[in-house]
Amino acid sequence: xxxxxxxxxxxxxADRFEVLxxxxxxxxxxxxxxxxxxxxxxxxxxxxxEGMDDFVNVRSTLLDSPPSDxxxxxxxxxxxxxxxxxxxxxxxxxxxxxxxxxxxxxxFIAARANATSV
Numbered sequence: 743x744x745x746x747x748x749x750x751x752x753x754x755x756a757d758r759f760e761v762l763x764x765x766x767x768x769x770x771x772x773x774x775x776x777x778x779x780x781x782x783x784x785x786x787x788x789x790x791x792e793g794m795d796d797f798v799n800v801r802s803t804l805l806d807s808p809p810s811d812x813x814x815x816x817x818x819x820x821x822x823x824x825x826x827x828x829x830x831x832x833x834x835x836x837x838x839x840x841x842x843x844x845x846x847x848x849x850f851i852a853a854r855a856n857a858t859s860v
Contacts, residue, residue: 750802751789752809759788759798793840811857814850 766778766787776790789799802808816830817837838846
């Protein structure tokens, strides 16, 4: 379920995120990017990115109602297979620099507001 050429996740404000059942565990992949897994099946569920305590990166495919919007940001493209690109509005070889987040979030909000007003 978690092995692929890419993963799809959604970035949420940490204060809007809550684990409702179970206690997530750290899996084999450990380090500053705090990846957390289901204790039962050990599927990757979410990540608490290093230095970004205000956000949680949640695996969209594990949500009851995953977002249907096309991805807005593609990250870690330096490790992407050439055929596994998604054509997101923004692409970064690693992760976006922290100082770019306010502009990216503003652009994302504006794009979604325009999409819903049509």
